[in-house]
Amino acid sequence: MPIELARIAWGITGSGDKIEEVLDAMVRLKTVLGVRIDVFVSKAGRQVLHWYRLWDRLNAAFDKVKPEVDANVPFIAGPLQVGKYDVFVVAPLTANSAAKIAYGIEDTLITNAVAQALKGTTPVLLYPVDQEPGEFETVTPEGVRIRIKTRAIDIENVERLRHMEGVTVLGSVSEMEDWINGMFRVA
Numbered sequence: 001m002p003i004e005l006a007r008i009a010w011g012i013t014g015s016g017d018k019i020e021e022v023l024d025a026m027v028r029l030k031t032v033l034g035v036r037i038d039v040f041v042s043k044a045g046r047q048v049l050h051w052y053r054l055w056d057r058l059n060a061a062f063d064k065v066k067p068e069v070d071a072n073v074p075f076i077a078g079p080l081q082v083g084k085y086d087v088f089v090v091a092p093l094t095a096n097s098a099a100k101i102a103y104g105i106e107d108t109l110i111t112n113a114v115a116q117a118l119k120g121t122t123p124v125l126l127y128p129v130d131q132e133p134g135e136f137e138t139v140t141p142e143g144v145r146i147r148i149k150t151r152a153i154d155i156e157n158v159e160r161l162r163h164m165e166g167v168t169v170l171g172s173v174s175e176m177e178d179w180i181n182g183m184f185r186v187a
Contacts, residue, residue, distance in 0.1 A: 006035040006184050009076060009085040009122075011110040014044025015092035017129045017138040017148070019052055021173045022091045027061050029177060033184045038064040038085075040076050042110050044094070051141040068109035076109065077116035087183060088117045091127035091176055095154040098128045102160035118166045125179060126161055127170045130154040 010026060012019075030037050039062050041049065046067045049055040059065050066074040080088055090097070090110055097110055106112040117124050135149045162169045170176040 006033070007085045008035055008037045008180070009080060009088045009113070009117075010037050010039045011088065011090035011093075011113060012039065012041045012045040012049070013090065013092065013094045013097045013110055014042055014048045015094045015129045016048050016052055016141065017136075018092045018127075018173060019048060019054060022127070022176075023054055023058060023061075025091075025173050025177045029180055030061070033181065035086075035184055037062055039066065040074065040109060040113065041065065041067045042097070042108055043068045045110075053141070071107055071109055071112045074109070076113045080113055080117035080122045081120035083121055085117075085122055087123050087125060087180070088113065089125045089127075089176070089180070090114065091125070091170075091173075093126050093128040095128070095130040095151070095157070098126070098130070098154065098161060099157045101126070102157040102164075114167075118164070124167045125170055125176065126167060127173070127176050128154075128158050128161065131158040131169070131171065 026037060049058060079085060100111040101114050106115045114124055130150045133150055133155055135147050137145050138148055139145055158169060161167055170179060
């Protein structure tokens with residue numbers, strides 16, 4: 001496919017962990033690949049982007065940024081089902097949204113969009129921030145470094161996601177970038 005016709009739907013949920021790294025990656029992908037990225041932001045995602053002072057940067061970098069009103073507004077489910085996007089990326093993905101997707105709950109814009117994409121042929125890439133056991137350092141909106149730990153239930157839910165047809169779970173921001181670069185690079 002000509003790269004200028006490539007389209008990515010990108011979902012952002014309410015994770016502060018990795019949000020700045022994900023936004024940096026989105027901007028690099030748009031710049032390097034020249035693909036169109038339409039951004040769909042959950043209610044919690046919008047809050048987090050404001051807390052981390054990234055909302056204005058996101059809107060300046062992308063032409064289409066649509067915040068969630070409810071599970072069907074903005075309307076993304078239909079375009080995902082019929083293949084108007086080449087891929088649906090959700091990054092960062094909270095443990096809450098990962099659990100909902102793993103168990104088929106479709107009560108938010110992002111969880112409904114994933115379910116609808118999987119009913120069609122649009123591949124889904126997920127980057128859950130809570131997927132490895134142990135403690136990790138993260139940064140609060142105020143810039144304070146804190147330690148958080150991943151719960152066993154969150155790891156179990158990510159394992160369920162790894163076994164879902166049509167879903168690719170990515171382990172890091174760099175793996176996500178590499179996967180998307182590989183998808184759209186012309187040989």
